[in-house]
Amino acid sequence: MILAKLALGAVGTLAFATVYTFREGTIRVDVDEHRSGGSHVHFWVPATVVPAALHFVPDDKLQEAVDRAHDALPLVKIVAEELEKYPNADFVQVDSEDQHVKVSVHSGKIHVDVQDHDNDVHVVVPVATIQDVIENIGNRSHAQ
Amino acid sequence: MTAHFRKYLKSFSIAAAAAMLFTPLAAVAQTASTTASNDRWLHVRVVSSDNKGETVRVNVPLELAEKVLPAINKDRLHNGKITIDRSEMEGVDCRALLAAIKDTKDGEFVTVQAHDSDVKVAKQGGYMLVHVVEKRWAEGKDGKEIKDGKSTEKSRVEVKVPMKVVEALFSAGKDELDIVAALRALSAHGDTELVSVKDEDNTVRVWLDSKNSSD
Numbered sequence: 001m002i003l004a005k006l007a008l009g010a011v012g013t014l015a016f017a018t019v020y021t022f023r024e025g026t027i028r029v030d031v032d033e034h035r036s037g038g039s040h041v042h043f044w045v046p047a048t049v050v051p052a053a054l055h056f057v058p059d060d061k062l063q064e065a066v067d068r069a070h071d072a073l074p075l076v077k078i079v080a081e082e083l084e085k086y087p088n089a090d091f092v093q094v095d096s097e098d099q100h101v102k103v104s105v106h107s108g109k110i111h112v113d114v115q116d117h118d119n120d121v122h123v124v125v126p127v128a129t130i131q132d133v134i135e136n137i138g139n140r141s142h143a144q
Numbered sequence: 145m146t147a148h149f150r151k152y153l154k155s156f157s158i159a160a161a162a163a164m165l166f167t168p169l170a171a172v173a174q175t176a177s178t179t180a181s182n183d184r185w186l187h188v189r190v191v192s193s194d195n196k197g198e199t200v201r202v203n204v205p206l207e208l209a210e211k212v213l214p215a216i217n218k219d220r221l222h223n224g225k226i227t228i229d230r231s232e233m234e235g236v237d238c239r240a241l242l243a244a245i246k247d248t249k250d251g252e253f254v255t256v257q258a259h260d261s262d263v264k265v266a267k268q269g270g271y272m273l274v275h276v277v278e279k280r281w282a283e284g285k286d287g288k289e290i291k292d293g294k295s296t297e298k299s300r301v302e303v304k305v306p307m308k309v310v311e312a313l314f315s316a317g318k319d320e321l322d323i324v325a326a327l328r329a330l331s332a333h334g335d336t337e338l339v340s341v342k343d344e345d346n347t348v349r350v351w352l353d354s355k356n357s358s359d
Contacts, residue, residue, distance in 0.1 A: 089357070094199070
């Protein structure tokens, strides 16, 4: 009986953790190089993991990244805030015989799709994650 | 009792999990329904007629552009305003010109009919209209124009901008164009075609409506 309760508790906790982790969505990156021996990278991570992982980035490395992206950060912050208002929209689309590029937002996630002769690249990032990361970086750099 | 409690706990857990999962979606759906009715979108479409048949579609919500532009400070763009180089204006005082046009009745202000192109600038129904037609003359085998030959249209540019937008554009300092003010003025307008360019290589369309896609 105790084991059953423990198992129920463990399963419940796991279910809760899973739901919490995935409610923010996932970040997906798919890269396929068409040349022979080209690399194929496919990975996804739960979006909630990214802001948490930022806490483990050493201060000097983070500062280096902040300095490098200093001019772009306010812009990215505004864009991310504004994109929340447009959960489903195609912003840029380029189609030609040998190239397809699309930047869109679907269900609150930014999709960047690039297909050409050499590569297929698909990136999906929840808008909320970008906001979290920007906020996190801002807080960390102010705290230093 | 325990069985009832377990059943209740199970139902509660499922409901809580479902609520947590769908809360972001519900928020997204709510935002979508509120933005869809009010937003004004600026669309740009470029269709190239070369071998690759490239088509470029850009759809930008005016509100997003209004917020983002002031954050870009690069080259001549600062705080949503573009600095005009006086030397490029060749002595033309656009603000004085605009002030004169603003108080004038509808009509055609500039009409140029030249060998290579026809240009018309007019004010009509609260809009500033600019039409430019570039001509191509029939050529002989030697590549020279045939005397008394006919001309065909090489390219056509049509610009139709609400006067309020033009006024807002020139509302900043003397040597500045206030892009953000122009976008704000534009957002008050109904669906309208702003720019249309057609030549041998490309067809360009810039228009404003409340749809979030260009087709």
